[in-house]
Amino acid sequence: MEIKYTIQGLLIYATMAAYLAAFLLILLRHRKAGNALYLFGFIIAVVSFAYRWYHVGHVPFQNLFEVFLSMWMIYPVSIFSRRILRGGCEWPDMLLGVIVLFPAGFVFNAQPQQLPPALQSWLFAPHVAVYMLSYIFMAKAGVQAIFQLAGKEHSQDGQILCAEDATYRMVCVGFPLLTLGLILGSYWGKLAWGDYWGWDPKELWSLASWLVYVGYFHFRFMFGKKHPRINSLWAITGITVILITLLWVNLSKIFPGLHSYAT
Protein backbone atom coordinates (compact mmCIF):
# COMPACT_ATOMS: atom_id res chain seq x y z
CA MET A 1 0.00 0.00 0.00
CA GLU A 2 1.20 3.50 -0.82
CA ILE A 3 -0.17 7.00 -0.90
CA LYS A 4 -0.10 8.56 -4.34
CA TYR A 5 1.29 12.08 -4.03
CA THR A 6 0.22 13.02 -7.52
CA ILE A 7 -2.63 14.98 -9.06
CA GLN A 8 -4.28 11.67 -9.96
CA GLY A 9 -3.97 10.42 -6.43
CA LEU A 10 -5.40 13.61 -4.97
CA LEU A 11 -8.39 13.43 -7.30
CA ILE A 12 -9.05 9.84 -6.21
CA TYR A 13 -8.80 10.73 -2.52
CA ALA A 14 -11.08 13.73 -3.02
CA THR A 15 -13.67 11.48 -4.67
CA MET A 16 -13.41 8.96 -1.86
CA ALA A 17 -13.75 11.70 0.75
CA ALA A 18 -16.82 13.14 -0.97
CA TYR A 19 -18.48 9.71 -1.26
CA LEU A 20 -17.67 8.83 2.34
CA ALA A 21 -18.92 12.17 3.63
CA ALA A 22 -22.09 11.77 1.55
CA PHE A 23 -22.63 8.31 3.02
CA LEU A 24 -22.23 9.62 6.57
CA LEU A 25 -24.58 12.53 5.92
CA ILE A 26 -27.24 10.16 4.59
CA LEU A 27 -26.84 8.00 7.69
CA LEU A 28 -27.30 11.11 9.83
CA ARG A 29 -30.47 11.83 7.81
CA HIS A 30 -29.13 14.93 6.06
CA ARG A 31 -30.39 13.65 2.74
CA LYS A 32 -30.10 16.82 0.65
CA ALA A 33 -26.56 17.57 1.75
CA GLY A 34 -25.61 13.91 1.27
CA ASN A 35 -26.96 13.83 -2.28
CA ALA A 36 -25.26 17.12 -3.13
CA LEU A 37 -21.94 15.78 -1.88
CA TYR A 38 -22.51 12.55 -3.82
CA LEU A 39 -22.97 14.60 -6.99
CA PHE A 40 -19.84 16.61 -6.16
CA GLY A 41 -17.89 13.37 -5.72
CA PHE A 42 -19.14 12.18 -9.10
CA ILE A 43 -17.91 15.37 -10.78
CA ILE A 44 -14.44 14.92 -9.23
CA ALA A 45 -14.49 11.26 -10.34
CA VAL A 46 -15.24 12.28 -13.92
CA VAL A 47 -12.42 14.84 -13.82
CA SER A 48 -10.12 12.14 -12.42
CA PHE A 49 -11.01 9.78 -15.26
CA ALA A 50 -10.61 12.51 -17.87
CA TYR A 51 -7.26 13.49 -16.40
CA ARG A 52 -6.04 9.92 -16.65
CA TRP A 53 -7.29 9.72 -20.24
CA TYR A 54 -5.36 12.86 -21.14
CA HIS A 55 -2.27 11.69 -19.28
CA VAL A 56 -2.00 8.25 -20.91
CA GLY A 57 -3.23 9.28 -24.37
CA HIS A 58 -5.78 6.46 -24.72
CA VAL A 59 -9.03 5.35 -23.08
CA PRO A 60 -7.97 4.43 -19.54
CA PHE A 61 -9.18 0.83 -19.36
CA GLN A 62 -5.86 -0.96 -19.73
CA ASN A 63 -5.14 -2.23 -16.24
CA LEU A 64 -6.85 -2.73 -12.90
CA PHE A 65 -5.99 0.77 -11.70
CA GLU A 66 -7.74 2.36 -14.67
CA VAL A 67 -10.67 -0.05 -14.60
CA PHE A 68 -11.36 0.70 -10.95
CA LEU A 69 -11.03 4.39 -11.67
CA SER A 70 -13.89 4.02 -14.15
CA MET A 71 -16.27 3.25 -11.34
CA TRP A 72 -17.36 6.90 -11.46
CA MET A 73 -20.14 5.37 -13.52
CA ILE A 74 -21.74 4.37 -10.23
CA TYR A 75 -23.44 7.77 -9.75
CA PRO A 76 -25.59 7.80 -12.90
CA VAL A 77 -26.38 4.11 -12.31
CA SER A 78 -27.44 5.03 -8.80
CA ILE A 79 -29.77 7.78 -10.00
CA PHE A 80 -31.11 5.62 -12.84
CA SER A 81 -31.86 2.75 -10.48
CA ARG A 82 -33.65 4.96 -7.99
CA ARG A 83 -35.68 7.07 -10.41
CA ILE A 84 -36.32 4.77 -13.38
CA LEU A 85 -36.07 1.25 -12.00
CA ARG A 86 -37.68 2.39 -8.72
CA GLY A 87 -35.35 0.17 -6.75
CA GLY A 88 -32.44 0.54 -4.37
CA CYS A 89 -31.13 3.61 -2.64
CA GLU A 90 -27.99 5.68 -2.92
CA TRP A 91 -26.17 5.11 0.35
CA PRO A 92 -24.91 1.57 -0.44
CA ASP A 93 -23.62 2.95 -3.76
CA MET A 94 -21.70 5.70 -1.99
CA LEU A 95 -20.05 3.08 0.19
CA LEU A 96 -19.44 0.89 -2.87
CA GLY A 97 -17.76 3.84 -4.57
CA VAL A 98 -15.40 4.30 -1.64
CA ILE A 99 -14.60 0.58 -1.47
CA VAL A 100 -13.94 0.31 -5.20
CA LEU A 101 -11.77 3.43 -5.31
CA PHE A 102 -9.68 2.29 -2.33
CA PRO A 103 -7.48 -0.15 -4.29
CA ALA A 104 -7.11 2.43 -7.06
CA GLY A 105 -6.01 4.99 -4.51
CA PHE A 106 -3.72 2.88 -2.37
CA VAL A 107 -2.91 -0.46 -3.93
CA PHE A 108 -2.80 -0.68 -7.70
CA ASN A 109 0.16 0.58 -9.65
CA ALA A 110 -0.73 3.79 -11.46
CA GLN A 111 2.29 3.78 -13.77
CA PRO A 112 1.04 4.73 -17.26
CA GLN A 113 1.58 2.07 -19.88
CA GLN A 114 1.54 2.26 -23.62
CA LEU A 115 -1.09 0.17 -25.36
CA PRO A 116 0.28 -3.14 -26.63
CA PRO A 117 -0.74 -4.08 -30.20
CA ALA A 118 -3.50 -6.43 -29.02
CA LEU A 119 -5.34 -3.57 -27.30
CA GLN A 120 -5.18 -1.24 -30.30
CA SER A 121 -8.68 -1.95 -31.49
CA TRP A 122 -11.94 -0.06 -31.69
CA LEU A 123 -13.41 -2.86 -29.56
CA PHE A 124 -11.19 -2.07 -26.57
CA ALA A 125 -13.30 0.72 -25.11
CA PRO A 126 -16.78 -0.77 -25.72
CA HIS A 127 -15.80 -4.22 -24.44
CA VAL A 128 -14.44 -2.92 -21.14
CA ALA A 129 -16.97 -0.09 -20.66
CA VAL A 130 -19.95 -2.37 -21.20
CA TYR A 131 -18.52 -4.88 -18.75
CA MET A 132 -17.88 -2.22 -16.09
CA LEU A 133 -21.40 -0.87 -16.43
CA SER A 134 -22.88 -4.36 -16.13
CA TYR A 135 -20.73 -5.10 -13.09
CA ILE A 136 -22.08 -2.02 -11.34
CA PHE A 137 -25.67 -3.08 -11.98
CA MET A 138 -24.92 -6.62 -10.84
CA ALA A 139 -23.21 -5.28 -7.71
CA LYS A 140 -26.31 -3.23 -6.93
CA ALA A 141 -28.45 -6.29 -7.57
CA GLY A 142 -26.22 -8.22 -5.16
CA VAL A 143 -26.71 -5.56 -2.49
CA GLN A 144 -30.49 -5.74 -2.92
CA ALA A 145 -30.28 -9.53 -2.72
CA ILE A 146 -28.41 -9.24 0.60
CA PHE A 147 -31.12 -6.86 1.86
CA GLN A 148 -33.75 -9.37 0.83
CA LEU A 149 -32.03 -12.19 2.69
CA ALA A 150 -31.56 -9.94 5.72
CA GLY A 151 -35.28 -9.19 5.70
CA LYS A 152 -34.83 -5.50 4.89
CA GLU A 153 -37.24 -4.15 2.33
CA HIS A 154 -37.25 -0.65 0.85
CA SER A 155 -40.90 0.06 0.48
CA GLN A 156 -41.16 3.05 2.76
CA ASP A 157 -43.22 4.72 0.09
CA GLY A 158 -45.50 2.76 -2.18
CA GLN A 159 -43.47 3.51 -5.26
CA ILE A 160 -40.19 1.85 -4.35
CA LEU A 161 -39.92 -1.84 -5.16
CA CYS A 162 -39.27 -4.55 -2.64
CA ALA A 163 -35.69 -5.85 -2.60
CA GLU A 164 -36.32 -9.04 -4.60
CA ASP A 165 -38.07 -7.17 -7.41
CA ALA A 166 -35.32 -4.54 -7.35
CA THR A 167 -32.73 -7.33 -7.71
CA TYR A 168 -34.60 -8.69 -10.71
CA ARG A 169 -34.87 -5.32 -12.42
CA MET A 170 -31.18 -4.57 -11.92
CA VAL A 171 -30.19 -7.98 -13.23
CA CYS A 172 -32.48 -7.35 -16.22
CA VAL A 173 -30.57 -4.15 -16.97
CA GLY A 174 -27.10 -5.59 -16.30
CA PHE A 175 -27.46 -8.98 -17.99
CA PRO A 176 -27.75 -7.73 -21.60
CA LEU A 177 -24.63 -5.61 -20.96
CA LEU A 178 -22.84 -8.65 -19.53
CA THR A 179 -23.85 -10.63 -22.63
CA LEU A 180 -22.71 -7.85 -24.95
CA GLY A 181 -19.38 -7.63 -23.12
CA LEU A 182 -18.85 -11.38 -23.48
CA ILE A 183 -19.76 -11.37 -27.18
CA LEU A 184 -17.65 -8.30 -27.97
CA GLY A 185 -14.74 -9.97 -26.19
CA SER A 186 -15.24 -13.15 -28.20
CA TYR A 187 -15.42 -11.26 -31.50
CA TRP A 188 -12.33 -9.25 -30.55
CA GLY A 189 -10.50 -12.43 -29.60
CA LYS A 190 -11.14 -13.75 -33.10
CA LEU A 191 -9.67 -10.59 -34.64
CA ALA A 192 -6.69 -10.37 -32.31
CA TRP A 193 -5.75 -13.92 -31.37
CA GLY A 194 -7.36 -16.01 -34.09
CA ASP A 195 -10.03 -17.70 -31.99
CA TYR A 196 -13.36 -16.49 -30.68
CA TRP A 197 -12.90 -18.76 -27.67
CA GLY A 198 -9.43 -19.57 -26.37
CA TRP A 199 -10.41 -21.29 -23.10
CA ASP A 200 -8.44 -18.58 -21.29
CA PRO A 201 -9.14 -18.50 -17.50
CA LYS A 202 -10.62 -15.00 -17.82
CA GLU A 203 -12.96 -16.20 -20.57
CA LEU A 204 -14.03 -19.23 -18.55
CA TRP A 205 -14.68 -17.22 -15.41
CA SER A 206 -16.62 -14.65 -17.50
CA LEU A 207 -18.67 -17.49 -18.94
CA ALA A 208 -19.28 -18.82 -15.44
CA SER A 209 -20.52 -15.41 -14.27
CA TRP A 210 -22.82 -15.16 -17.31
CA LEU A 211 -24.16 -18.67 -16.68
CA VAL A 212 -24.99 -17.88 -13.06
CA TYR A 213 -27.40 -15.19 -14.26
CA VAL A 214 -28.77 -17.54 -16.92
CA GLY A 215 -29.47 -19.94 -14.05
CA TYR A 216 -30.99 -17.06 -12.06
CA PHE A 217 -33.50 -16.28 -14.82
CA HIS A 218 -34.43 -19.91 -15.36
CA PHE A 219 -34.82 -20.63 -11.66
CA ARG A 220 -36.78 -17.45 -10.99
CA PHE A 221 -39.13 -18.14 -13.91
CA MET A 222 -39.99 -21.63 -12.75
CA PHE A 223 -39.54 -21.73 -9.00
CA GLY A 224 -38.84 -18.13 -7.98
CA LYS A 225 -42.25 -17.31 -6.53
CA LYS A 226 -42.04 -20.23 -4.10
CA HIS A 227 -38.38 -19.68 -3.23
CA PRO A 228 -37.58 -15.94 -3.42
CA ARG A 229 -34.60 -16.31 -1.09
CA ILE A 230 -32.95 -18.72 -3.53
CA ASN A 231 -33.37 -16.06 -6.23
CA SER A 232 -31.28 -13.78 -4.05
CA LEU A 233 -28.68 -16.51 -3.52
CA TRP A 234 -28.28 -16.76 -7.30
CA ALA A 235 -27.72 -13.01 -7.54
CA ILE A 236 -25.17 -13.03 -4.72
CA THR A 237 -23.37 -15.98 -6.33
CA GLY A 238 -23.29 -14.00 -9.57
CA ILE A 239 -21.60 -10.96 -8.07
CA THR A 240 -19.18 -13.24 -6.19
CA VAL A 241 -18.12 -14.90 -9.45
CA ILE A 242 -17.82 -11.44 -11.04
CA LEU A 243 -15.49 -10.33 -8.25
CA ILE A 244 -13.37 -13.42 -8.78
CA THR A 245 -13.31 -12.75 -12.53
CA LEU A 246 -12.30 -9.14 -11.99
CA LEU A 247 -9.78 -9.58 -9.18
CA TRP A 248 -8.53 -13.07 -8.54
CA VAL A 249 -8.09 -13.99 -12.20
CA ASN A 250 -6.08 -10.83 -12.91
CA LEU A 251 -4.01 -10.83 -9.75
CA SER A 252 -3.31 -14.50 -9.14
CA LYS A 253 -0.42 -16.35 -10.73
CA ILE A 254 -2.50 -19.53 -10.93
CA PHE A 255 -4.48 -18.12 -13.86
CA PRO A 256 -1.99 -17.27 -16.59
CA GLY A 257 -3.51 -16.39 -19.91
CA LEU A 258 -3.83 -13.85 -22.67
CA HIS A 259 -5.66 -11.38 -20.38
CA SER A 260 -2.70 -11.11 -18.03
CA TYR A 261 -1.72 -7.68 -19.43
CA ALA A 262 -4.58 -6.31 -17.35
CA THR A 263 -2.53 -6.65 -14.12
Added chain:
Amino acid sequence: MGKLRNLIMLITLALIILLIFLSVYGAFLGPVRAKEMFNSMPASIYWLVLTLVLIAGLTVFRRLIRVPALLLIHLGCVLVILGSMLGSVAGHKMTNQLFGTEKIPAGKMIIYEGQTENHIFTEPEEQLKKLPFSIKLNDFRMEYYHGGFLQIQSRDGRRWNLPAEIGSGFFLAEDLGSVRIIKAFENFRINISDSEKTAVDDPGPGSNPALEVQFTDPNGAEAIRYVFERFPNHTHTQDKFLLSYRRVVSDYISELEVVDNNQVITAKSIEVNRPLHFGGYHFYQHSYDEQAGRYTVLSVTSDSGLYIVYAGYVFLCVGIFWQCWITQISAKLKLRANRYGN
Protein backbone atom coordinates in the same frame (compact mmCIF):
# COMPACT_ATOMS: atom_id res chain seq x y z
CA MET B 1 -47.44 -31.49 -19.09
CA GLY B 2 -46.62 -29.58 -15.92
CA LYS B 3 -44.44 -32.45 -14.70
CA LEU B 4 -42.62 -32.60 -18.06
CA ARG B 5 -41.96 -28.86 -17.91
CA ASN B 6 -40.63 -29.16 -14.38
CA LEU B 7 -38.40 -32.04 -15.45
CA ILE B 8 -36.99 -30.18 -18.47
CA MET B 9 -36.38 -27.09 -16.34
CA LEU B 10 -34.65 -29.12 -13.65
CA ILE B 11 -32.45 -30.79 -16.29
CA THR B 12 -31.72 -27.35 -17.77
CA LEU B 13 -30.73 -25.97 -14.39
CA ALA B 14 -28.56 -29.03 -13.73
CA LEU B 15 -26.81 -28.58 -17.08
CA ILE B 16 -26.24 -24.85 -16.41
CA ILE B 17 -24.82 -25.57 -12.95
CA LEU B 18 -22.63 -28.33 -14.37
CA LEU B 19 -21.28 -25.96 -17.05
CA ILE B 20 -20.56 -23.33 -14.37
CA PHE B 21 -18.49 -25.85 -12.43
CA LEU B 22 -16.77 -27.13 -15.56
CA SER B 23 -15.89 -23.56 -16.56
CA VAL B 24 -14.39 -22.86 -13.15
CA TYR B 25 -12.51 -26.18 -13.21
CA GLY B 26 -11.30 -25.42 -16.73
CA ALA B 27 -9.99 -22.04 -15.55
CA PHE B 28 -7.76 -23.83 -13.03
CA LEU B 29 -6.55 -26.29 -15.67
CA GLY B 30 -5.27 -23.57 -17.98
CA PRO B 31 -6.14 -22.91 -21.63
CA VAL B 32 -4.53 -25.99 -23.21
CA ARG B 33 -5.97 -28.59 -20.85
CA ALA B 34 -9.30 -26.78 -20.66
CA LYS B 35 -9.57 -26.95 -24.45
CA GLU B 36 -8.81 -30.69 -24.36
CA MET B 37 -11.41 -31.21 -21.65
CA PHE B 38 -14.17 -29.29 -23.43
CA ASN B 39 -13.44 -31.08 -26.73
CA SER B 40 -13.24 -34.55 -25.20
CA MET B 41 -15.85 -37.25 -25.80
CA PRO B 42 -17.71 -36.76 -22.48
CA ALA B 43 -17.86 -33.02 -23.19
CA SER B 44 -19.15 -33.66 -26.70
CA ILE B 45 -21.95 -35.73 -25.16
CA TYR B 46 -22.68 -32.86 -22.79
CA TRP B 47 -22.92 -30.38 -25.70
CA LEU B 48 -25.19 -32.76 -27.57
CA VAL B 49 -27.44 -33.22 -24.54
CA LEU B 50 -27.52 -29.45 -24.00
CA THR B 51 -28.55 -28.88 -27.61
CA LEU B 52 -31.27 -31.55 -27.37
CA VAL B 53 -32.59 -30.10 -24.13
CA LEU B 54 -32.67 -26.64 -25.73
CA ILE B 55 -34.68 -28.03 -28.63
CA ALA B 56 -36.94 -29.98 -26.25
CA GLY B 57 -37.48 -26.81 -24.26
CA LEU B 58 -38.59 -25.02 -27.40
CA THR B 59 -41.30 -27.64 -27.95
CA VAL B 60 -42.46 -27.99 -24.35
CA PHE B 61 -42.45 -24.31 -23.42
CA ARG B 62 -44.66 -22.83 -26.12
CA ARG B 63 -43.85 -19.37 -24.87
CA LEU B 64 -40.31 -19.82 -26.17
CA ILE B 65 -41.73 -19.98 -29.70
CA ARG B 66 -44.55 -17.47 -29.28
CA VAL B 67 -42.34 -14.78 -27.78
CA PRO B 68 -39.84 -13.73 -30.52
CA ALA B 69 -37.20 -12.52 -28.06
CA LEU B 70 -37.12 -15.84 -26.20
CA LEU B 71 -37.02 -17.75 -29.48
CA LEU B 72 -34.05 -15.68 -30.64
CA ILE B 73 -32.19 -16.27 -27.36
CA HIS B 74 -32.59 -20.04 -27.41
CA LEU B 75 -32.00 -20.40 -31.14
CA GLY B 76 -28.91 -18.26 -30.68
CA CYS B 77 -27.55 -20.71 -28.11
CA VAL B 78 -28.23 -23.63 -30.46
CA LEU B 79 -26.43 -21.86 -33.31
CA VAL B 80 -23.40 -21.04 -31.16
CA ILE B 81 -23.07 -24.67 -30.08
CA LEU B 82 -23.56 -26.01 -33.61
CA GLY B 83 -21.12 -23.51 -35.13
CA SER B 84 -18.50 -24.36 -32.51
CA MET B 85 -18.93 -28.07 -33.18
CA LEU B 86 -18.45 -27.50 -36.92
CA GLY B 87 -15.32 -25.46 -36.28
CA SER B 88 -13.75 -28.00 -33.93
CA VAL B 89 -11.11 -30.55 -34.94
CA ALA B 90 -13.72 -33.32 -34.85
CA GLY B 91 -16.08 -31.18 -36.88
CA HIS B 92 -13.43 -30.68 -39.56
CA LYS B 93 -12.72 -34.41 -39.69
CA MET B 94 -16.41 -35.11 -40.15
CA THR B 95 -16.96 -32.51 -42.89
CA ASN B 96 -13.74 -33.50 -44.67
CA GLN B 97 -14.93 -37.10 -44.75
CA LEU B 98 -18.50 -36.20 -45.78
CA PHE B 99 -17.60 -33.71 -48.50
CA GLY B 100 -14.16 -34.96 -49.55
CA THR B 101 -12.48 -31.67 -48.58
CA GLU B 102 -9.09 -31.22 -46.91
CA LYS B 103 -9.73 -28.18 -44.78
CA ILE B 104 -7.20 -27.66 -41.99
CA PRO B 105 -8.65 -26.54 -38.63
CA ALA B 106 -5.66 -24.55 -37.40
CA GLY B 107 -1.90 -24.27 -37.57
CA LYS B 108 1.14 -22.04 -37.94
CA MET B 109 3.11 -20.84 -40.95
CA ILE B 110 6.69 -19.57 -40.92
CA ILE B 111 7.52 -17.37 -43.89
CA TYR B 112 10.86 -15.68 -44.54
CA GLU B 113 10.96 -12.24 -46.11
CA GLY B 114 10.80 -12.46 -49.88
CA GLN B 115 9.71 -16.12 -49.73
CA THR B 116 6.45 -17.85 -50.63
CA GLU B 117 5.02 -20.59 -48.48
CA ASN B 118 2.00 -22.91 -48.54
CA HIS B 119 2.84 -25.33 -45.75
CA ILE B 120 1.10 -25.23 -42.41
CA PHE B 121 2.28 -26.94 -39.26
CA THR B 122 -1.07 -28.13 -37.89
CA GLU B 123 -2.25 -28.07 -34.29
CA PRO B 124 -2.87 -30.23 -32.37
CA GLU B 125 -1.91 -33.07 -34.75
CA GLU B 126 1.56 -31.55 -35.37
CA GLN B 127 1.61 -32.48 -39.05
CA LEU B 128 2.78 -30.59 -42.11
CA LYS B 129 -0.05 -29.93 -44.57
CA LYS B 130 -0.46 -27.83 -47.68
CA LEU B 131 -2.85 -25.01 -48.45
CA PRO B 132 -4.43 -24.82 -51.94
CA PHE B 133 -2.73 -21.42 -52.40
CA SER B 134 0.49 -19.75 -51.20
CA ILE B 135 1.36 -16.76 -49.08
CA LYS B 136 4.31 -14.51 -49.85
CA LEU B 137 5.94 -12.31 -47.22
CA ASN B 138 7.20 -9.11 -48.82
CA ASP B 139 8.22 -7.43 -45.60
CA PHE B 140 8.00 -7.87 -41.86
CA ARG B 141 8.61 -4.96 -39.54
CA MET B 142 8.01 -3.89 -35.99
CA GLU B 143 7.10 -0.42 -34.93
CA TYR B 144 7.91 0.97 -31.54
CA TYR B 145 6.61 3.71 -29.38
CA HIS B 146 8.98 6.62 -29.25
CA GLY B 147 11.72 6.30 -26.64
CA GLY B 148 11.49 3.20 -24.55
CA PHE B 149 12.83 2.76 -21.03
CA LEU B 150 16.23 2.57 -19.41
CA GLN B 151 16.07 0.26 -16.41
CA ILE B 152 18.79 0.65 -13.81
CA GLN B 153 19.34 -1.54 -10.78
CA SER B 154 22.04 -0.80 -8.24
CA ARG B 155 24.02 -3.60 -6.57
CA ASP B 156 22.04 -3.03 -3.37
CA GLY B 157 18.72 -3.53 -5.14
CA ARG B 158 17.53 0.03 -5.77
CA ARG B 159 15.73 0.39 -9.11
CA TRP B 160 14.91 3.13 -11.57
CA ASN B 161 12.72 2.93 -14.68
CA LEU B 162 13.57 6.00 -16.74
CA PRO B 163 12.08 7.16 -20.05
CA ALA B 164 14.81 6.82 -22.68
CA GLU B 165 14.63 10.36 -24.04
CA ILE B 166 17.79 11.40 -25.85
CA GLY B 167 19.53 14.26 -24.06
CA SER B 168 17.64 13.82 -20.79
CA GLY B 169 19.45 13.46 -17.49
CA PHE B 170 18.35 11.93 -14.20
CA PHE B 171 19.71 12.19 -10.69
CA LEU B 172 19.83 8.72 -9.12
CA ALA B 173 21.07 9.11 -5.53
CA GLU B 174 23.64 10.97 -3.46
CA ASP B 175 25.95 7.96 -3.34
CA LEU B 176 25.43 6.96 -6.99
CA GLY B 177 25.39 10.19 -8.95
CA SER B 178 23.45 10.79 -12.15
CA VAL B 179 22.88 9.38 -15.61
CA ARG B 180 22.42 11.03 -19.00
CA ILE B 181 21.09 9.40 -22.16
CA ILE B 182 23.35 10.38 -25.03
CA LYS B 183 22.26 8.41 -28.08
CA ALA B 184 19.99 5.63 -29.33
CA PHE B 185 20.94 2.98 -31.89
CA GLU B 186 18.66 0.79 -34.03
CA ASN B 187 21.49 -1.56 -35.06
CA PHE B 188 24.54 -1.05 -32.84
CA ARG B 189 27.94 -1.98 -34.29
CA ILE B 190 31.54 -1.25 -33.27
CA ASN B 191 33.72 0.00 -36.10
CA ILE B 192 37.44 -0.54 -35.63
CA SER B 193 39.78 1.53 -37.79
CA ASP B 194 43.36 2.52 -36.95
CA SER B 195 42.92 0.87 -33.54
CA GLU B 196 40.10 3.25 -32.84
CA LYS B 197 36.74 1.89 -31.86
CA THR B 198 33.60 3.86 -32.62
CA ALA B 199 30.00 2.93 -31.99
CA VAL B 200 27.85 3.35 -35.09
CA ASP B 201 24.29 2.66 -36.16
CA ASP B 202 24.66 0.10 -38.95
CA PRO B 203 22.13 0.76 -41.76
CA GLY B 204 22.54 -2.81 -43.04
CA PRO B 205 20.33 -5.78 -42.17
CA GLY B 206 19.97 -6.83 -38.56
CA SER B 207 18.67 -5.36 -35.37
CA ASN B 208 20.68 -4.58 -32.25
CA PRO B 209 18.90 -1.73 -30.42
CA ALA B 210 21.05 0.02 -27.86
CA LEU B 211 21.49 3.19 -25.82
CA GLU B 212 24.65 5.13 -25.09
CA VAL B 213 24.48 6.47 -21.55
CA GLN B 214 26.86 8.55 -19.50
CA PHE B 215 27.18 8.01 -15.73
CA THR B 216 28.58 10.74 -13.54
CA ASP B 217 29.55 9.61 -10.05
CA PRO B 218 29.38 11.88 -6.97
CA ASN B 219 33.07 12.83 -7.49
CA GLY B 220 32.37 14.03 -11.03
CA ALA B 221 34.02 11.13 -12.82
CA GLU B 222 32.23 10.21 -16.02
CA ALA B 223 31.86 6.83 -17.69
CA ILE B 224 30.16 5.85 -20.94
CA ARG B 225 28.20 2.65 -21.03
CA TYR B 226 26.18 0.87 -23.73
CA VAL B 227 22.88 -0.80 -22.89
CA PHE B 228 21.54 -3.44 -25.26
CA GLU B 229 17.90 -4.39 -25.62
CA ARG B 230 18.85 -7.95 -26.48
CA PHE B 231 21.13 -8.30 -23.44
CA PRO B 232 19.20 -7.14 -20.39
CA ASN B 233 20.98 -6.65 -17.04
CA HIS B 234 24.29 -6.34 -18.85
CA THR B 235 27.08 -5.01 -16.60
CA HIS B 236 30.85 -4.75 -16.08
CA THR B 237 32.20 -6.28 -12.87
CA GLN B 238 33.46 -2.89 -11.64
CA ASP B 239 30.14 -1.17 -12.34
CA LYS B 240 27.65 -0.26 -9.68
CA PHE B 241 24.64 -0.98 -11.88
CA LEU B 242 22.78 -3.60 -13.87
CA LEU B 243 21.38 -2.00 -17.02
CA SER B 244 18.52 -2.91 -19.33
CA TYR B 245 16.99 -1.16 -22.31
CA ARG B 246 13.39 -1.91 -23.16
CA ARG B 247 11.40 -0.58 -26.08
CA VAL B 248 7.64 -0.94 -26.24
CA VAL B 249 6.29 -2.46 -29.41
CA SER B 250 3.44 -0.49 -30.92
CA ASP B 251 2.76 -2.81 -33.86
CA TYR B 252 3.84 -5.90 -35.79
CA ILE B 253 3.25 -5.69 -39.53
CA SER B 254 3.56 -8.41 -42.17
CA GLU B 255 3.06 -7.35 -45.79
CA LEU B 256 1.56 -10.39 -47.47
CA GLU B 257 0.45 -11.44 -50.92
CA VAL B 258 -1.81 -14.39 -51.73
CA VAL B 259 -0.39 -16.27 -54.72
CA ASP B 260 -2.26 -18.86 -56.76
CA ASN B 261 -0.95 -20.34 -60.02
CA ASN B 262 1.91 -17.82 -59.91
CA GLN B 263 -0.55 -14.94 -59.88
CA VAL B 264 -1.00 -12.47 -57.08
CA ILE B 265 -4.65 -12.65 -56.08
CA THR B 266 -4.64 -10.14 -53.25
CA ALA B 267 -2.24 -8.23 -51.03
CA LYS B 268 -2.67 -7.05 -47.47
CA SER B 269 -0.58 -5.73 -44.59
CA ILE B 270 -1.69 -7.68 -41.57
CA GLU B 271 -1.32 -6.53 -37.99
CA VAL B 272 -2.71 -7.67 -34.66
CA ASN B 273 -6.49 -7.09 -34.89
CA ARG B 274 -6.32 -6.92 -38.71
CA PRO B 275 -6.00 -10.43 -40.10
CA LEU B 276 -6.13 -11.57 -43.71
CA HIS B 277 -9.19 -13.57 -44.71
CA PHE B 278 -8.86 -15.69 -47.83
CA GLY B 279 -9.88 -19.08 -49.15
CA GLY B 280 -11.77 -20.09 -46.01
CA TYR B 281 -8.88 -19.21 -43.70
CA HIS B 282 -7.89 -16.35 -41.45
CA PHE B 283 -4.19 -15.43 -41.21
CA TYR B 284 -3.04 -13.69 -38.05
CA GLN B 285 0.19 -12.06 -36.96
CA HIS B 286 1.32 -14.49 -34.27
CA SER B 287 5.05 -14.17 -33.74
CA TYR B 288 8.32 -13.24 -35.47
CA ASP B 289 12.08 -13.76 -35.69
CA GLU B 290 13.22 -12.15 -32.44
CA GLN B 291 16.89 -12.17 -33.42
CA ALA B 292 16.87 -10.42 -36.79
CA GLY B 293 13.23 -9.87 -37.78
CA ARG B 294 13.67 -11.85 -41.02
CA TYR B 295 10.64 -14.09 -40.76
CA THR B 296 7.10 -13.90 -39.54
CA VAL B 297 4.98 -16.58 -37.89
CA LEU B 298 1.36 -16.54 -38.91
CA SER B 299 -1.44 -18.25 -37.07
CA VAL B 300 -3.88 -19.85 -39.51
CA THR B 301 -7.44 -20.81 -38.62
CA SER B 302 -10.28 -22.21 -40.65
CA ASP B 303 -13.49 -20.20 -40.81
CA SER B 304 -15.73 -23.31 -40.72
CA GLY B 305 -18.70 -22.73 -38.45
CA LEU B 306 -17.59 -19.17 -37.68
CA TYR B 307 -20.49 -17.35 -39.30
CA ILE B 308 -22.97 -19.72 -37.67
CA VAL B 309 -21.44 -18.78 -34.32
CA TYR B 310 -21.64 -15.08 -35.23
CA ALA B 311 -25.29 -15.50 -36.24
CA GLY B 312 -25.87 -17.17 -32.88
CA TYR B 313 -24.22 -14.23 -31.12
CA VAL B 314 -26.45 -11.76 -32.95
CA PHE B 315 -29.60 -13.75 -32.14
CA LEU B 316 -28.55 -14.09 -28.50
CA CYS B 317 -27.72 -10.41 -28.11
CA VAL B 318 -30.80 -9.09 -29.88
CA GLY B 319 -33.04 -11.54 -28.01
CA ILE B 320 -31.63 -10.67 -24.60
CA PHE B 321 -31.82 -6.92 -25.12
CA TRP B 322 -35.33 -7.31 -26.47
CA GLN B 323 -36.54 -9.46 -23.58
CA CYS B 324 -34.78 -7.61 -20.77
CA TRP B 325 -35.01 -4.01 -21.96
CA ILE B 326 -37.50 -3.43 -24.75
CA THR B 327 -40.23 -5.65 -23.36
CA GLN B 328 -39.89 -4.04 -19.92
CA ILE B 329 -39.90 -0.53 -21.38
CA SER B 330 -42.97 -1.31 -23.54
CA ALA B 331 -44.82 -2.74 -20.55
CA LYS B 332 -44.02 0.36 -18.52
CA LEU B 333 -45.13 2.72 -21.30
CA LYS B 334 -48.35 0.77 -21.71
CA LEU B 335 -49.03 0.95 -17.98
CA ARG B 336 -48.41 4.68 -17.99
CA ALA B 337 -50.70 5.14 -21.00
CA ASN B 338 -53.44 3.13 -19.29
CA ARG B 339 -53.02 5.10 -16.09
CA TYR B 340 -53.31 8.45 -17.91
CA GLY B 341 -56.09 7.06 -20.08
CA ASN B 342 -58.08 6.27 -16.92
